[in-house]
Amino acid sequence: MKKFNNKNGTLYIIPTPIGNLNDITKRAIKIFKKVDIITTENIQHTNILLKKLKIKKKMFNMQIFNEKKQSKKIIKKLKQKKNIAIVSNAGTPLINDPGYYLIKLCYLNKIKIIPLPGPCAAITALIASGMSSNKFCYEGFLPKKKKKRIKIIKKIKKETRTTILYESPKRIIKCIKDIKKIMGNKKKITLAKELTKKWEKIKKNTTKNILKWLKKNKKNRKGEITIIIKGYKKKKKKKINKKIFKLFNILKKYLKFNKLIKIISKIYKIKKNKLYKKILKYRDKKI
Template identity: 40%
Template structure:
């Protein structure tokens, strides 16, 4: 590590309620030479609220790989920089990865300041198992790609966490219903820490219906906490006839081939049948 280099501070900012800023974050903003922000106008409102005036440097998804090197050079010259995103913890579905990677490769100190994170805030209030979870960020915008992604995590037993936009929430729940099943339990955490904060949990089909009843319910920043697949759910997914057919075919054929045939005959997903066979036959 170069003792003459500056420090890159990763600073979490509020996800809604400005009072959620930490004292350490405010102290750091006062001490650094520069603030790298996803949206300088948006972040300017936060700093203005606390009477802090510092130079900004725009760092976002479209310029990060190019501009990260510029910031690294400034750090090598001894400048201290704070990295922030529009809201919450930087790098969590936000820019910053390339900058942090380059800093670590250059031996520049990277100091994280903990604080607000929408995913963790939603998880702790969801009532869904929080000891093991997968953060998946935003699902793809197109339905086909979104369903393909959901297929990959359909058998996941850990709790799943997604971010979603107001424009896609109903379509995403429709795809979840199709891929994960209408009985899968989902908690929607909307507008966390803000005036209209709402946390609602139900089966995916009921949650989708509830949102459809009032357009206002689909507005705002959203987090979806999805219960992982349970063993009981896996066992109840297949009919006794399908399980018997899989058992008999697996005695004569490789399990993967047997699962593909039974899936075709009974309309199930072959990967789910194959997994069931691995665990039960």
């Protein structure tokens, strides 16, 4: 068990609304009022929320390019008994946002961390997707470069769990085209955009139809986009019925082998190549 130093301040991880500002929790408001500093990915964006809540606080900006430098500054403040909240642009911090390095430093410096529950686009989209939500995996944003993106989509193709992706409006067409090419026209996906906002859209369909819908209107490609991909179902290998071998034994006296294969494949609706191999194995065993 990690013991925390009571002489230090506390770091609060606070999820903020992903669209609808009314989704802020009472507990989050209480913590915002209590803390000395708020570290955020986007000061202007966080200010919109704080103005609505009538809260004024000192803010630090922390993005991926300055994460390490800012994290060290925040640790110093926490060691000075300052209570600090970390928020992202929107949603739950650290999910595809800076903050991991800061959390790591907090553990190294025995600083207490308190996470709050709240909005997350990935989970919000998943529960409305109409797809299995008891087992899922999160891939975040796919790479910008096509080769790397295709490599990951090929891995996802055989993923049996539901997959969650994020995508930008600029790359959504390319992304769905690649998913369609690798997983097929009929692959079921759910596209959720602008969740919790008045222009929220959640569409469940095949890759082919989702792509058509996206191309139809520029508005369909705007905003924050989450993609939910149905898990891969392994095809069960059909065992050849014993009745087929019985029929083969009866008819082999009267028909040539190739003609017999054609007849049996039509009766039982089995591919000729598959039946041919199975019958050969069966015949060889009997010989």
